[in-house]
Amino acid sequence: MYPQTFYAKTRADQTIRPALHGAQDTDTVIIGGGLAGLTTALELAREGVAVTVLESESIGFGASGRNGGIVSPAFACGSAAIAARVGPEKARALHKLTIEGVARLRSHIQILNIAQAEPVAGLLNLRRFDQAADLHAEAEQFARDYDYHFTYLDRTAIQERLQTTRYLHGLEDPQAFHIHPLNYLRALATEAERLGAKIFEHSPATGCDLGRQKHLRTPKGHVTAKRAIFATGGYTGPLIPRLKRTVLPIATYMMVSHPAPDLLAKVIKTSAAVLDDRRASDYYRLVEGGQRLLWGGRITTRAAAPQAVAAELRRAMLDVYPQLAPLQTDLAWSGLMAYARHLMPQIGQLQPDVWHITAFGGHGLNTTAIAGKVLAEAILHQSNRIDLFAPWGLDYAGGPIGLAVAQLTYWYLQAQDHWRERRR
């Protein structure tokens, strides 16, 4: 079953897939039915590979079915840190992959006719600090390096779209868009099945033997495969200790309002999604054609009760839009993102024919769309684009100390953001 989220409540397709009973023989077994697992399953199935997916709960139960739905280029790791590690040329090649991820996701929606993904164009990437020079430079660099064009927004242009004085500058990205992520994911699963993939829900992989043949055990079944792919995101358990120790599960939060189209139309006059530049950023968008507001933000390393965090999200919303005080919250929920210590995705091979595809952090929609493709290409010896990710290996994330450091870093950055804003 799904947790209570706006997406689960409004999902278009109610198919319930069976749990695995008995023995299955396949070419590739994928553990985890989020976007990373299902995109890889689809890309392999397109190439005629027999795939079986095991999902502990329902597909999209994890971050993939609960997120903000904003599809834009970039990794969770900032571009400066990427360039510092691999140099400008490889950093550009990696960024191009993230743009390709956006295009791939868009083309899945078009080719598979996934109207229920409800794509809506546009993202406003806004600054709460006074750094217009940086923004112009960023827009110029993207136009030069990637032929990717942003529109610069000054305060007046922002206020034509949003009734708030919080934002000083911004870039509008007309190529980014936002979607109903669970409907998108469920349509990918249906397509993978049409191409022969088998997907089992309520089938946690509880044991494995990863010798020459890969054996995965579930409570009532067993899969034998030539190859195994672990795509368990922030929900990675102890099955592969070497993988678990590299993942920091970080909780983040969302809420959706009750319908209030008239009030919302006065305040948010754009259908684009909105994101601010703080490390503890707010992100939000109108959904259901402007009926409701979906608002996300905050992170914690220990999952807090969504209701408690809803009060915090609401404070954040009222800080930007005091006029929304009458807006009632309908639902709030949390989800776990997977972060590696280096903040880059981890895509590679644990041992012969055992692959991993995890750690997409808060930027998983475009990055899983391209990572699934790149991993399928590596498995089928079609390209070596996966090598671009090799510099970011399976680093130990630090266990409980890593989590404590992540929380302290977040609080520190939050305080820094607050201070920068007070000085603006």
Ligand SMILES: Cc1cc2nc3c(=O)[nH]c(=O)nc-3n(C[C@H](O)[C@H](O)[C@H](O)COP(=O)(O)OP(=O)(O)OC[C@H]3O[C@@H](n4cnc5c(N)ncnc54)[C@H](O)[C@@H]3O)c2cc1C
């Ligand atoms: C609240 C929230 C907002 C976000 N907003 C955005 C956004 O706007 N834009 C964006 O690009 N990204 C966003 N993200 C990040 C994005 O959702 C993730 O990076 C992405 O969905 C990760 O996909 P995944 O498949 O790796 O992990 P998941 O979707 O978490 O999937 C992992 C799956 O593995 C399953 N699993 C775990 N262990 C086992 C096992 N032993 N056996 C079988 N199955 C198992 C889990 O049940 C789960 O379904 C957000 C994330 C959250 C939580």
